[in-house]
Amino acid sequence: MMFAFTQEDEKKIEKIIGRYPVKQSALLPLLTLVQRREGYISPDAMKAIGQKLELSPAYVQSVMSFYTMYHTHPTGKYIILFCINISCQLNGADELMQYASEKLDIKVGETTADKKFTLHREECLAACCGGPMMRVNDTFYENLTREKIDQILDSLP
Amino acid sequence: MQILLKNIDMKGLTTLKVYERQGGYRSLKKAFAKKPEELVEMVKASGLRGRGGAGFPTGLKWSFLAKDVFPRYLACNADESEPGTCKDRELLEKTPHLLIEGIILTCFTCRIEKAYIYFRGEFQHIADLMDKAIEEAYAKGYLGQNINGTGFNLDLYTHLGAGAYICGEESALLNSLEGRRGEPRLKPPFPAVEGLYGKPTVINNVETLCAVPWIIGEGPEKYAALGTEKSKGTKLVSVSGHVKKPGNYEIVMGTPTREIIYDLAGGIRGDNRLKAFIPGGSSVPILTGDQVDVPYDYESLQAAGSMLGSGALIVLDHTVNVVETTLRLASFYMHESCGKCTPCREGTRWMWQLLTQVQEGTGTQEHVDKLLDICDNISFKCFCPLGDAAVGPVASSIKNFRSDYDELIKKLQGSAVTA
Numbered sequence: 243m244m245f246a247f248t249q250e251d252e253k254k255i256e257k258i259i260g261r262y263p264v265k266q267s268a269l270l271p272l273l274t275l276v277q278r279r280e281g282y283i284s285p286d287a288m289k290a291i292g293q294k295l296e297l298s299p300a301y302v303q304s305v306m307s308f309y310t311m312y313h314t315h316p317t318g319k320y321i322i323l324f325c326i327n328i329s330c331q332l333n334g335a336d337e338l339m340q341y342a343s344e345k346l347d348i349k350v351g352e353t354t355a356d357k358k359f360t361l362h363r364e365e366c367l368a369a370c371c372g373g374p375m376m377r378v379n380d381t382f383y384e385n386l387t388r389e390k391i392d393q394i395l396d397s398l399p
Numbered sequence: 400m401q402i403l404l405k406n407i408d409m410k411g412l413t414t415l416k417v418y419e420r421q422g423g424y425r426s427l428k429k430a431f432a433k434k435p436e437e438l439v440e441m442v443k444a445s446g447l448r449g450r451g452g453a454g455f456p457t458g459l460k461w462s463f464l465a466k467d468v469f470p471r472y473l474a475c476n477a478d479e480s481e482p483g484t485c486k487d488r489e490l491l492e493k494t495p496h497l498l499i500e501g502i503i504l505t506c507f508t509c510r511i512e513k514a515y516i517y518f519r520g521e522f523q524h525i526a527d528l529m530d531k532a533i534e535e536a537y538a539k540g541y542l543g544q545n546i547n548g549t550g551f552n553l554d555l556y557t558h559l560g561a562g563a564y565i566c567g568e569e570s571a572l573l574n575s576l577e578g579r580r581g582e583p584r585l586k587p588p589f590p591a592v593e594g595l596y597g598k599p600t601v602i603n604n605v606e607t608l609c610a611v612p613w614i615i616g617e618g619p620e621k622y623a624a625l626g627t628e629k630s631k632g633t634k635l636v637s638v639s640g641h642v643k644k645p646g647n648y649e650i651v652m653g654t655p656t657r658e659i660i661y662d663l664a665g666g667i668r669g670d671n672r673l674k675a676f677i678p679g680g681s682s683v684p685i686l687t688g689d690q691v692d693v694p695y696d697y698e699s700l701q702a703a704g705s706m707l708g709s710g711a712l713i714v715l716d717h718t719v720n721v722v723e724t725t726l727r728l729a730s731f732y733m734h735e736s737c738g739k740c741t742p743c744r745e746g747t748r749w750m751w752q753l754l755t756q757v758q759e760g761t762g763t764q765e766h767v768d769k770l771l772d773i774c775d776n777i778s779f780k781c782f783c784p785l786g787d788a789a790v791g792p793v794a795s796s797i798k799n800f801r802s803d804y805d806e807l808i809k810k811l812q813g814s815a816v817t818a
């Protein structure tokens with residue numbers, strides 16, 4: 243499928259580029275714009291971004307592949323990032339992530355069949371005083387229990 | 400003594416109106432009446448040290464800016480990713496205007512006209528909040544052209560990363576901000592000489608910049624009167640792990656760690672025994688429970704064999720096998736290694752492999768010896784401090800908790816093992 247920026251995108255992009263004295267700084271903001279809208283970044287999108295910023299698609303890909311928040315394949319409507327680093331792990335994060343995995347009937351790293359949820363383990367998300375926690379799209383959910391996980395996931399439209 | 404967390408939970412503090420009502424932005428008038436050179440000396444005199452993890456004297460860092468080279472830039476490091484650390488997030492979410500005020504003061508002092516707040520990518524919702532606060536500051540005339548009629552101009556923007564712990568390292572952050580892979584740069588030259596786009600750049604942690612308004616407003620002598628000989632002022636400590644009341648607590652430097660854990664954080668869960676604590680975030684050496692009386696300041700923690708680091712105090716009770724914790728951290732550093740230099744890229748993976756074997760009961764004393772050997776081949780031999788950070792938990796856990804390793808290795812007794 244061909245990727246093209248919309249008119250609304252073009253306005254946003256102009257504003258973004260205007261923030262920096264050097265155009266290349268807009269690379270992560272543009273990758274993020276596409277990731278958030280499409281759920282992943284296709285080779286076509288990489289080309290389109292490259293054209294906007296006068297960067298080769300290969301360069302765009304090399305930068306994109308460095309960062310964990312960019313995906314090359316479609317992801318679920320909700321991306322669940324489950325923190326398993328030290329402070330959360332000390333407070334039972336492993337068991338709760340296992341619970342979430344069983345509840346959604348997918349392994350960590352997979353997406354549910356209805357494409358609603360993708361579950362990933364994640365490194366420290368700076369919520370250490372409220373662990374165990376998970377980030378679902380842009381929302382942090384802290385002090386998790388099995389009941390809270392049920393409540394949160396069941397209530398997402 | 401509350402400087403940063405004063406009124407932190409006040410309703411509406413994220414808005415300029417309420418922030419100003421509490422005395423916010425009052426320091427600007429004082430600062431604009433002084434010369435930038437005076438202001439640098441004030442910050443030097445306060446004794447403020449970088450609160451991100453390195454603890455470098457802030458005023459001194461600013462004074463390294465290449466003279467007469469313009470334009471200059473400021474990058475605020477809001478990439479908070481050191482395991483155990485959540486203090487910057489609290490400041491960003493609850494008092495964004497405090498950071499803006501600190502940035503304005505710093506930029507006026509350092510003659511900077513363009514500043515960026517580099518947020519870790521997972522802080523999208525916090526960056527959105529900051530955008531609103533920045534908009535309010537522009538509307539009030541605290542940002543933009545000719546601020547307060549001084550002729551000083553400043554534009555401030557938010558910028559998001561996309562998931563990479565290494566981007567908290569200042570030179571990697573600058574590379575990322577330039578639209579590159581977040582790999583660190585060779586230093587020297589330091590950012591103050593050649594930073595963003597090759598120009599002189601000030602780069603400071605969120606908490607560091609948030610301390611500047613009080614220093615300018617109340618005077619550096621008052622700040623320096625708090626704390627110890629080499630650690631002035633207050634510090635936000637993120638206390639987490641096996642404590643009853645995890646949270647961010649602001650302490651005067653030099654407060655005994657025991658007081659932080661047992662008074663502020665309510666003591667150990669279940670009133671269990673304190674086995675170990677990591678005083679300053681995952682990258683610093685782990686200490687034993689009986690070292691808990693160490694004063695919480697840079698010099699005392701260093702003398703005790705660890706570091707103050709980011710100020711993340713992680714508490715472990717007697718139910719923990721330290722090898723398991725060390726393995727979890729080894730996995731983290733392996734993931735986050737940028738891959739640029741061999742000792743870190745190969746060493747972090749190798750340490751993870753060996754620790755996995757020990758944890759799973761197939762480890763030997765030779766594996767532990769090898770771990771120490773690898774630590775030695777990483778230490779001070781990597782391109783940036785991430786390698787040294789990875790060594791922190793491994794070398795110190797073997798030194799201070801050898802019995803935890805021995806216990807797991809004993810499981811092999813009786814089996815023939817070849818290396």
